Amino acid sequence: MISNAQIHFNDSGTPVADNFDDVYFSNDDGLAESNYVFFEQNNLPERFESHPRRHFVIAETGFGTGLNFLNSWRRFQQRTPTSNLERLYFISFEKYPIKLEDLRQALKAWPSLSDLSEQLCEKYPLALQGCHRLEFENGKVILDLWFGDVQTSMPQIAYKKCGLVDAWYLDGFAPSKNPDMWQQSLFDSMAHLSQSHATFATFTAAGFVRRGLQQAGFECKKVKGYGRKREMVVGQLANATAHQTTPAYFQQNKGSLKNIAIIGGGIATSCLMYNFAKRGVKTTLFCEDSMLAQGASHNRQGAVYPNLQGEFGIPSEFYAHSFLYALRFYQTLANQNYQFAHQWCGVLLQSVTDAKKQQHHKIAASSLYPHQLIKPVSATQAQEIANIDTPYGGLFIEQGGWVSPPELTQAVYDAANDLVAPNSTHFNTCIEKLERKQDGWYLKSKDAEFGAFSEVFVCAGEHSDRFEQTKDIGIHGVRGQVSHIEAGDISQRLSTVICHKGYFTPSQSGEHCMGATFDKHSKSRDVTEQDNITNREQLSQFYKDTEFDKSLGQVKSAKAAVRCCFNDHTPMIGQVQDKADIIQAYQNIGKGKFYDFAEQEYPHEGLHIVTGFGARGLCTAPMVTEHLVASLFDEPLPYSERVHEALHPSRLYIRNLIRNKI
The missing domain is CATH 3.40.50.150 (Vaccinia Virus protein VP39)
Known part of the structure; x- marks a missing residue:
């Protein structure tokens, strides 16, 4: 500490x-x-x-x-x-x-x-x-x-x-x-x-x-x-040394950054545009929807808080610093009069099960984190914070809260355009194919071709693996549905976000956001009544004897989206790697030799991936995209070397080479 x-x-x-x-x-x-x-x-x-x-x-x-x-x-x-x-x-x-x-x-x-x-x-x-x-x-x-x-x-x-x-x-x-x-x-x-x-x-x-x-x-x-x-x-x-920290297989191959295309439309896309814009670089956006934030960034209210553990390993470092950076960024936007609904009302992590209680106790006992970031609270203190009758203690993240993801995505997009206007945006444009030619990358939709671009950033959530060059990145979808439930007289008093197995927000326009379901390996966005029932039953499982739960009305509507994840639960940013190229260049790793590597060819040079944020994009997207853009400009990086390696697209291939699984 x-x-x-x-x-x-x-x-x-x-x-x-x-x-x-x-x-x-x-x-x-x-x-x-x-x-x-x-x-x-x-x-x-x-x-x-x-x-x-x-x-x-x-x-x-x-x-x-x-x-x-x-x-x-x-x-x-x-x-x-x-x-x-x-x-x-x-x-x-x-x-x-x-x-x-x-x-x-x-x-x-x-x-x-x-x-x-x-x-x-x-x-x-x-x-x-x-x-x-x-x-x-x-x-x-x-x-x-x-x-x-x-x-x-x-x-x-x-x-x-x-x-x-x-x-x-x-x-x-x-x-x-x-x-x-x-x-x-x-x-x-x-x-x-x-x-x-x-x-x-x-x-x-x-x-x-x-x-x-x-x-x-x-x-x-x-x-x-x-x-x-x-x-x-x-x-x-006298002379710079040849020493460096980043292993060759985690280096970022630099492009020319002359003409940049971004494929996507969520919070990570807007943040990527913004981080280029503040360096004076324009981008061209291709979004398959008619407006921004129609995928995983479309919920009415999204909780913003870090996923911390009882040891300061890579996940804790990554989430803690990403969270604090995001808060500063969002506050800067608000101070500049960009409008998005938000409330920094704190996030209360409730010890609703014995496993949760042990997890929370381990974090509190670690003394790794200042209390201004996260602190233990008793059941009595939790009730005072939440202003409702909740029977659990837990942990309180007082700087957390909620934002409206669609409004925030639009605000960041507007800020990017104000810095380097005009960026070019193509809505209702589904890019189906990427092709690299001698003069750069070309993007092909059903009816048109766009290019040439020196750099292309695939930031398309669950669709990021749709291209031939990205099909092996290893992403999988986790479908989630958030239900909107009518607030009651008592639930209206809720003054913080509460998290049990899911999350529950303070009311906005007379309704709370409640959820979310967790369906592995599904990319369906269809809203189902069964998921509304599941969300309601999950809340009642923990709060059924409270006046807060009894005061709630009916589920009025819902939204479903797909969180895109990797098996190690960490986003992926950087130049798209080619599996055969990695194996050829670093085959010595499988023999236990971390030297005498062949030259990497980079067959997808200029093509980058920005995806895998899961349910934490609001917390991590600002700093993750800042890290990526800084690396492309040879600037100091905000993440440590170990986090840099954990985010890099080579990581999954290198781990498998070490384990002789390739």
């Missing part, structure tokens, strides 16, 4: 870390110190004007109060119109994040940064381990805030062979106060993550720091320090 920093403010109003007995910034002028030591000594004023790429990456050891980030953000805003830079990435590591109230107090010292400080405080994340991606200015400024020990966090970052970082702020408490951080392993990780000729600057001139950086491959020199400090060290990486 991540612990918050314990701090106090000295007589000068400067925050001091109790555990390290050291100040977060200079008593004299912390902002001037930050600007001189890190921004100027990395030569960033000039580099912001002449950088060859459209994004610049700064990495920092020790986020502290965020002063270095805020100063860099302000200076990025001040770049000239002739600068090639469009996006600033700031990656920062913090083992002991300060509390939000302490952050607000510390940043009051810099009124010139108050507009940026307010935005940072508004999005400042919970003390949860892992990477929190915070976006500002519609994605032009991105803060990847890694909570945890820098020594264990850095190796979790996925990157390519030529590195990632352009400039390092080697900050943190003084080496004498914080020896655990200032280790050779840190300097080596910096070198591994760096672009060729990446620079660094640090306030210290300690000899062992300079020697360690030199051993890692940095050229170092001493320069004048800030204020009363006589010397500091700056330098540059």
Whole structure:
């Protein structure tokens, strides 16, 4: 579990870390110190004007109060119109994040940064381990805030062979106060993550720091320090190392991104469009329905909450950070006046069976998650939260709630079009065939052909395996029906989403959403009366003796859709893999050899899959699609390396090669 920093403010109003007995910034002028030591000594004023790429990456050891980030953000805003830079990435590591109230107090010292400080405080994340991606200015400024020990966090970052970082702020408490951080392993990780000729600057001139950086491959020199400090060290990486974290079979083959087609129409499709749009890239959408959100995204109310476990494995990391990112994204849309029905009323997970009780107890006992994310509640507390007579305790996710999936899908789509209008959209267009020719990909419907496209993204839910190139992805359908039941006098009081085996929402327009059924390997969208009966009986199974249940009226209507899933219950994003190509390139894996691989041919280069969200698309689609688009632009990735591999289309083939099942 991540612990918050314990701090106090000295007589000068400067925050001091109790555990390290050291100040977060200079008593004299912390902002001037930050600007001189890190921004100027990395030569960033000039580099912001002449950088060859459209994004610049700064990495920092020790986020502290965020002063270095805020100063860099302000200076990025001040770049000239002739600068090639469009996006600033700031990656920062913090083992002991300060509390939000302490952050607000510390940043009051810099009124010139108050507009940026307010935005940072508004999005400042919970003390949860892992990477929190915070976006500002519609994605032009991105803060990847890694909570945890820098020594264990850095190796979790996925990157390519030529590195990632352009400039390092080697900050943190003084080496004498914080020896655990200032280790050779840190300097080596910096070198591994760096672009060729990446620079660094640090306030210290300690000899062992300079020697360690030199051993890692940095050229170092001493320069004048800030204020009363006589010397500091700056330098540059001579050559990027060939080290990388991502195995070859989980690499993302890059396309040209000149002309992009998306096949789909749900929340993941809109999010994909949006993440291209915020990078200034237009897309062409092909939707087989007459309007958006007619598939799995068409329910009236969808619950938004993460699927957490009693250990912080890949699923918990994936869902927790996806959920928090989605909340920030949806709140940003609402703040920008995009309209969609929603209510952040919390989600109450009820311990309705012994198995559920054990599961919930394990999560609560793990102490992995801050209570602001998920906390145990007694039956009495649950009744107070829900405002109805529920006999169960459980877990409460206070930041969760519900949204209208169709309205949200439309809002995200509208936001994407406002960023790069006009995107092109073809409704009532069912793409039946994909064909790759010399000049790109062509999409064929019954009556027309569209193309050429450099990239095609298949984001079509349960129909994502309809094409010859995607037929072996291994997706299967799980049909679900949600019933709309008439609210009663008592059920109208329900003030949170409750989950038993299914879910039940607060009333909207006099009705609750109740469900959903779970029919494996079915792709039927037909509404059945039997499923309405099943949903009603399931609710009564757990609440039959309550006044809440007795007050409910009749089922008025229902909607059925197909959740598309993979056997490992994780979405799939990335370039479509060819089974024969994978087997040919990586056949040594079946012999226990993870080396001497053949060159992969990528017969489907430029064709990507984005599907398998199951019942959690509202929670995961925003960050999953952001991760995919960032990878295509060679930008820092929001998910850790292990989550990146868990999402990749190669994963199922590689697992079967390891198990000798291919």
